[in-house]
Amino acid sequence: MAMKKRRKSKRKRSQDEGSYTCPSCGETIVIPLDRTAGHEQRYVEDCPVCCHPNVIQVEFFDDGETPRVWADAE
Numbered sequence: 001m002a003m004k005k006r007r008k009s010k011r012k013r014s015q016d017e018g019s020y021t022c023p024s025c026g027e028t029i030v031i032p033l034d035r036t037a038g039h040e041q042r043y044v045e046d047c048p049v050c051c052h053p054n055v056i057q058v059e060f061f062d063d064g065e066t067p068r069v070w071a072d073a074e
Helices: none
Strands: 017-021 028-032 040-046 053-059 068-073
Touching: 017 053, 017 068
Parallel strands: none
Antiparallel strands: 017 028, 040 053, 053 068
16 A cells, blocks of 8 residues: 655744845754844854854834845854
């Protein structure tokens, strides 16, 4: 009897999570977002995969719009 493959369900990301692609290793990194820290945020965080430092930038928009998250190598 053939086994059915399960479809991997794509997890819907909430408004309190964002993701960026590490400019050093290319991995997609999911991070928590904190709207209370301001509409525009910028901070340095090491990639959990390759440990290179990244400048993470976050922009929040009006309610309902997905926040913009990106990273540049430090």
